[in-house]
Amino acid sequence: MLQLQGISKIYRTSAGEVRALDGVDLTIEKGEFAAVVGRSGSGKSTLMHILGCLDLPSAGRYRFGGTDCTRLGKTGRAALRNQEIGFVFQSFNLLPYCTALENVELPLAFRGLPPARRRQLAYDALEAVGLADRSAHRPSELSGGQQQRVAVARAIAASPSLLLADEPTGNLDPKSTEQILELLESFHERGKTVVLITHDRSVAERAGRQIVLEQGKLAGQYPNLPESESSFSIHSF
Numbered sequence: 001m002l003q004l005q006g007i008s009k010i011y012r013t014s015a016g017e018v019r020a021l022d023g024v025d026l027t028i029e030k031g032e033f034a035a036v037v038g039r040s041g042s043g044k045s046t047l048m049h050i051l052g053c054l055d056l057p058s059a060g061r062y063r064f065g066g067t068d069c070t071r072l073g074k075t076g077r078a079a080l081r082n083q084e085i086g087f088v089f090q091s092f093n094l095l096p097y098c099t100a101l102e103n104v105e106l107p108l109a110f111r112g113l114p115p116a117r118r119r120q121l122a123y124d125a126l127e128a129v130g131l132a133d134r135s136a137h138r139p140s141e142l143s144g145g146q147q148q149r150v151a152v153a154r155a156i157a158a159s160p161s162l163l164l165a166d167e168p169t170g171n172l173d174p175k176s177t178e179q180i181l182e183l184l185e186s187f188h189e190r191g192k193t194v195v196l197i198t199h200d201r202s203v204a205e206r207a208g209r210q211i212v213l214e215q216g217k218l219a220g221q222y223p224n225l226p227e228s229e230s231s232f233s234i235h236s237f
Helices: 045-051 074-084 100-109 114-127 143-154 174-189
Strands: 002-013 016-028 035-038 059-064 087-088 162-166 191-200 210-215 217-224
Touching: 002 045, 016 045, 016 217, 035 045, 035 174, 045 162, 045 191, 059 100, 074 087, 087 143, 100 114, 100 143, 114 143, 143 174, 162 174, 174 191
Parallel strands: 035 191, 035 210, 087 162, 162 191
Antiparallel strands: 002 016, 002 059, 210 217
């Protein structure tokens, strides 16, 4: 489903060039749950921005299904994001003056859905994350874990084929972290593709595969085996 060939990303600053990604070749299959892991500065978020068509690589090709995203203009990339991709970020990115329901509903408006339909989809998504009873609350009236669950509801309301989660548990306590991971797993069980960006080994081990980045390069890929199949960890980063 997602194929990267020779992907590099170079940022030019006053201090010189910064190579955030360096010749990455990677395939993520349809319906897979993969975790991209690595230390801070390894290129994880840059990779997510390219996978999500938020940015273009400096070199290489990125194909989403049969679409070569590196050949799309801004309008084409925006349309693909709107129709196919959901995003969850560490900082929630909720509008403070909107209710939980309105925050979830907003991206659906950009799809041109009629008001009654998008309101129902937004409510259904909040119900799926256990927050239907908080639909009229604004972000300031919700805990951090609840805000992130609203963000997950917003990402899945339109049932995208790909869900990208960038450090979604980074600001959460253990209980809220478990709730978010269970929601991502539930979405994946519906046959959707999930790519989780994290530096946390215990979080990464919830995915089916770990993709390790080091200094912008692909350093390894490891399947996560059930505990019954493996008595030791093969993951290190």
